[in-house]
Amino acid sequence: MTLTLSRPEGTLTGEITLAGSKSISNRALMIRALSGADFPIHKLANARDTVLLEALLQTTDHTLDAGAAGTTFRFLTAYLSMQPGEQVLTGTERMKQRPIGVLVDALRKLGAKIDYLEQQGYPPLRIGAPDGFGKANTLSIAANTSSQYISALLMLAPTLPEGLRLQLEGEIVSRPYIEMTLSLMSYFGVSHQWEEQTIIVPPQSYVGKPFTVEADWSAASYYYAMAAIAPETDLRLNGLFRESVQGDAVLSEMMTEFGVETHFDEAGVRLKKRAGAEVPDEFTWDFLKCPDLAQTLAVCCAAVGTSGTFCGLETLRIKETDRILALQQELQKVNANLIELPPTGERTYFQTQGKTLFGSTPTFATYEDHRMAMAFAPLAMQHPIEIEEPEVVVKSYPDFWKDLQKIGFEVVR
Ligand SMILES: O=C(O)C1=C[C@@H](OP(=O)(O)O)[C@@H](O)[C@H](O)C1
Numbered sequence: 001m002t003l004t005l006s007r008p009e010g011t012l013t014g015e016i017t018l019a020g021s022k023s024i025s026n027r028a029l030m031i032r033a034l035s036g037a038d039f040p041i042h043k044l045a046n047a048r049d050t051v052l053l054e055a056l057l058q059t060t061d062h063t064l065d066a067g068a069a070g071t072t073f074r075f076l077t078a079y080l081s082m083q084p085g086e087q088v089l090t091g092t093e094r095m096k097q098r099p100i101g102v103l104v105d106a107l108r109k110l111g112a113k114i115d116y117l118e119q120q121g122y123p124p125l126r127i128g129a130p131d132g133f134g135k136a137n138t139l140s141i142a143a144n145t146s147s148q149y150i151s152a153l154l155m156l157a158p159t160l161p162e163g164l165r166l167q168l169e170g171e172i173v174s175r176p177y178i179e180m181t182l183s184l185m186s187y188f189g190v191s192h193q194w195e196e197q198t199i200i201v202p203p204q205s206y207v208g209k210p211f212t213v214e215a216d217w218s219a220a221s222y223y224y225a226m227a228a229i230a231p232e233t234d235l236r237l238n239g240l241f242r243e244s245v246q247g248d249a250v251l252s253e254m255m256t257e258f259g260v261e262t263h264f265d266e267a268g269v270r271l272k273k274r275a276g277a278e279v280p281d282e283f284t285w286d287f288l289k290c291p292d293l294a295q296t297l298a299v300c301c302a303a304v305g306t307s308g309t310f311c312g313l314e315t316l317r318i319k320e321t322d323r324i325l326a327l328q329q330e331l332q333k334v335n336a337n338l339i340e341l342p343p344t345g346e347r348t349y350f351q352t353q354g355k356t357l358f359g360s361t362p363t364f365a366t367y368e369d370h371r372m373a374m375a376f377a378p379l380a381m382q383h384p385i386e387i388e389e390p391e392v393v394v395k396s397y398p399d400f401w402k403d404l405q406k407i408g409f410e411v412v413r
């Protein structure tokens with residue numbers, strides 16, 4: 001199925017109430033399961049990945065299918081390692097290409113019984129009943145592939161007989177997500193120490209209490225891009241906080257470079273861009289701490305003709321799709337590109353090139369990646385576009401297309 005998206009030119013105004021963050025929701029669900037308490041979680045995300053995790057945490061089936069949900073798969077791998085009985089954890093074909101070896105090795109050192117059912121180092125997994133799980137309490141783990149492995153271990157840590165001393169090796173990717181995990185653990189009464197590359201969590205009990213999920217800053221990014229592309233903007237996004245546990249809240253700072261101002265109040269934020277605000281010729285950002293914003297910014301740069309120099313994109317190749325390749329293929333449809341710059345030092349740099357040009361209506365493929373669909377949607381501010389398999393957005397933001405209609409987009413299926 002293909003969706004056609006367009007919007008008459010003019011000021012971007014209106015109001016959107018953003019749903020809860022899937023990252024925060026998934027952590028709250030895990031902690032609730034580990035705490036054994038039954039506290040309410042308010043404003044839980046309606047993201048498919050969250051709905052799935054909630055269901056899988058309750059299932060009595062022995063085969064658990066986490067679909068395309070990375071955090072769900074990684075968090076459950078750790079969780080099931082300490083559950084009685086034998087379970088199979090599987091996912092989509094893409095999930096079977098997303099590495100899990102670093103987490104499996106770490107869990108095996110803690111006493112988990114995990115077997116690979118297909119390719120070594122990748123899902124699906126058979127996770128058996130543990131034998132003295134958690135007797136070892138010191139682990140060293142590579143931190144340069146996915147922070148989700150570290151979050152998964154940290155949430156188990158206080159429930160282990162000796163707690164956990166986690167030594168992070170190498171560059172730490174997606175660090176704010178580890179901080180988010182520790183922050184939620186603190187909210188539920190669990191303390192930790194983090195010194196340089198070592199995180200120590202002593203054995204403790206989670207204290208169950210009601211929790212409210214913040215709105216999703218990653219989802220907000222698509223509106224920020226629209227605000228940057230619009231000739232003038234006055235748009236409200238409800239549910240966001242300045243003091244957020246989400247690393248993607250850095251958006252408010254990032255987007256000032258595109259003339260988008262963020263005004264915080266009790267209800268959320270008001271985005272403003274004045275008519276005639278200039279867009280930068282160049283924009284440089286390191287996305288190591290906020291990888292989920294990279295696609296939004298790549299498309300935004302192409303739309304306004306800014307030359308974007310990006311680094312910290314290493315993890316993008318192992319997410320829902322190879323996001324670098326997907327961006328390259330789709331940006332080319334509108335006269336733009338994302339090219340890898342010749343190596344200069346330790347970091348790898350990419351640059352967005354060109355400014356969007358529309359011949360006829362472009363059709364963007366989405367590669368089973370919600371963020372491809374949502375990152376390209378703001379281009380409909382400039383010209384009608386088509387999005388293939390628009391239902392991919394359900395992974396994190398099921399109401400995305402409905403919400404766009406509230407701010408003047410025409411959505412035709
Ligand atoms: O822990 C989390 O909630 C997430 C961590 C990040 O993944 P990586 O740590 O694999 O980069 C991020 O890209 C993903 O969308 C959500």
Ligand SMILES: C=C(OP(=O)(O)O)C(=O)O
Nearest residue numbers: 068069070071292319320
């Ligand atoms: C990478 C993402 O999710 P996950 O790794 O949880 O599948 C994402 O939502 O962009």
